[in-house]
Amino acid sequence: MxxxxxxxxxxxxxxxxxxxxxxxxxxxxxxxxxxxxxxxxxxxxxxxxxxxxxxxxxxxxxxxxxxxxxxxxxxxxxxxxLDARVVSETPAQASADDPWATASASKPEQPTGNASAWILGEIEKQTSIADLQKLWAANQAMFSDPAVMTAYKARGRALKNG
Structure with missing residues (x-):
């Protein structure tokens, strides 16, 4: 410190x-x-x-x-x-007649039990090493999963060997 x-x-x-x-x-x-x-x-x-x-x-x-x-x-x-002010960290209860408030307060459901499924799919979609690197830069926290990092390296090798 x-x-x-x-x-x-x-x-x-x-x-x-x-x-x-x-x-x-x-x-x-x-x-x-x-x-x-x-x-x-x-x-x-x-x-x-x-x-x-x-x-x-x-x-x-x-x-x-x-x-x-x-x-x-x-x-x-x-x-x-920034002359900012802290706002409530707890979302306000959504009014039953306000669909936008209800949608904002809801948490999206994970489609599978695998939290890394989305990023694994995105890795496979990349068509260039530069795009693969941009994906990594924008989602670095997700790469702490060893399976994600393995898929990332494998995709990079595949793109390099073309």
Whole structure:
């Protein structure tokens, strides 16, 4: 962590710790303080920032604080630099007589149990290495699946050998 990103960690006589996460560099910027045992602070940070704690259990508290700090700084920058405002993270209940609101609030269904099925199909559709590379650049997160990366490399070889 850079010196200007270092967060204040305080130890208390009762064994509790305190973690302060700031949204910016200045004293006037928003900040939040979490106090309790390591486990309590971890749970408070996860809850406050909306992290799924089950996804964060492999992280040390220090790493979790870095992730939370990065998120806080990002939100702080968006708010101050772009003069943006945070809106509700929970979609409003759709009115029964508003089909557009209902459609916006619904989550699309996955056609198969394979979350990578779409990208695998797109890889096979590519007709040039340049298009294949563009597909990768636009969907990098999906390439963490080893099956997707294997299909990508195989398609690249097939296109190269033409």
């Amino acid at each position: 850079k010196a200007d990103q270092a967060e204040l960690v305080t130890s208390y006589p009762d064994g509790a710790i305190g973690v302060t996460i700031k949204y910016g560099k200045g004293y006037e910027d928003t900040w939040v303080v979490f106090r309790g045992s390591v486990r309590q602070v971890r749970e408070l940070i996860c809850d406050y920032f909306g992290f799924e704690c089950k996804d964060e259990t492999d992280l040390s508290l220090s790493a979790l604080v870095v992730n939370a700090t990065n998120l806080a700084h990002g939100k702080g920058n968006v708010a101050s630099i």
